[in-house]
Amino acid sequence: MKIARLTIYHIEIPFKRRFAHARAERTRSDSVVVKVSLENGLAGFGEGCPRSYVTGETAESVFSVIQDSKEKVASFSPANFAEALEILRSFRLDSEKKRPRLPSSNAARCALELALLDLSSKCFQRSFAEILETLLPQDVFQPPRPVRYSAVISTGSLSKQITTALAMRLFGFRQIKVKVEDSENDAKKLRLLRRTLGKKKEMRIDINQAFSFDQAVRFFEGISDLQVAGVEEPLVGQELERLKELKVRFGLPLIADESLVTLEDARYLAEGDLMDIFDIRLSKCGGLMPSAAIIEFALKNGIGYGLGSHVGETGILSAAGRWLASSVAGLKFLEGSYDRFLLKENITFPxxxxGYGGKAPPLSGLGLGVNVDEEALETVATRKEEITF
Structure with a gap:
């Protein structure tokens, strides 16, 4: 197998509705798609979602990193499936950082890794289930099974959040995550949302590192009786070390998202006993292989784990997330595959x-299990670069 071409796309797809949280507001997607092709036309696709406030990346920086990595892509020529996996296990980009809480190149790595895995799966006729059986600890790997996703309620007016909560309850979601941004008023909102959702629905709260320690204390005091399953990233980055104080004082499970980008971050959080659950996202964490390593670390250290997603992911990342979610046991929650509910158009089929209640079947076949509509991809691309080897 020898790569003949590398194509990079920056794509923007309008949303059907605005989505916002404490750190950002979006009305369209913002992804980088990578295509790697053989001379015979066989191709693999990957996707990364750069988030400057999470990994320090932008679409422009992801383009630069991938362009700078072209020699590594050109040299990817495994003789068999096992060799392909071995090469990708040690696949690092020159600009990746090794210390916690520094900018990384994880969205770029994710896009490249998924494209090369997609291509390798097709070329060597081996499924993603076989890939994940190799990557995941034996304790948690399972043959792909149906999954159930949770819903997410964006920040916004109380009336819009109540309307969304009611719709999600009627749609049968069991787990709902609520984005909050106002430490003074959102506790009152959450009481009304809890009534709307009912006591049987599991509710998580996501603060996106918006509160100071004092703000978080006041907020936690206002929600202590609301049966909250977990609070995601309650403190600004400069006050992460005080997370344990919140845990001890209020006893609510804390979930790591922005503070968990690399395996080194996982170690830092575990050593300080700062978080109870890791929110793993493929793009944020650098792809399937680094994500599997974080799952293994969490398992060994008694930390829970769930699989999240970035708003606006296309069917490429949705498919990759589906493969991982359906193949790993013990997920505390699952997010993603919102495709047609959010995007005005998609670039993949089927x-x-x-579906109803967040239910979804496992994928099958070779590669990621979805096909890329290249005409649609070209339509939504705002930038395209092609490198021929």
């Missing part, structure tokens, strides 16, 4: 959007 449609793998979650």
């Amino acid at each position: 449609d793998i959007t979650l």
Whole structure:
């Protein structure tokens, strides 16, 4: 197998509705798609979602990193499936950082890794289930099974959040995550949302590192009786060391997202006993292989783990997330596959959007299990670079 071409796309797809949280507001997607092709036309696709406030990346920086990595892509020529996996296990980009809480190149690595895995799976006729059986600890790997996604309620007016909560309850979601941004008023909102959702629905709260320690204390005091399953990233980055004080004082499970980008971050959080659950996201964490390593670390250290997603992911990342979610036991929660509910158009087929109650079947076949509509990809691309080897 020898790569003949590397194509990089920056794509923006309008949303059907605005989505916002404490750190950002979005009305369209912002992804980088990578295509790697053989001379015979066989191709693999990958996707990364750069988030400057998470990994320090932008679409422009991801383009630069991938362009700078072209020699590594050109040299990717495994003789068999096992060799392909071995090469990708040690696949690092020159600009990746090794210390916690520094900018990384994880969205770029994710896009490249998924494209090369997609291509390798097709070329060597081996499924993603076989890839994940190799990557995941034996304790948690399972043959792909149906999954159930949770819902997410964006920040916004109380009336819009109540309307969304009611719709999600009627749609049968069991788990709902609520984005909050106001330490003074959102506790009152959450009481009304809890009534709307009912006591049987599991509710998580996501603060996106928006509160100071004092703000978080006041907020936690206001929600202590609301049966909250977990609070995601309650403190600004400069006050992460005080997370343990919140844990001890209020006893609510804390979930790591922005503070968990690399395996080194996982170690830092575990050593300080700062978080109870890791929110793993493929793009944020650098792809399937680094994500599997974080799952293994969490398992060994008694830390829970769930699989999240970045708003606006296309069917490429949705498919990769589906493969991982359906193959790993013990997930505390699962997010993603919102495709047609959020995007005005998609670039993949068949449609793998979650169904009623968040239910979705496992994928099958070779590669990621979805096909890329290259005409649609070209339509939504705002930038394209092609490198021929």
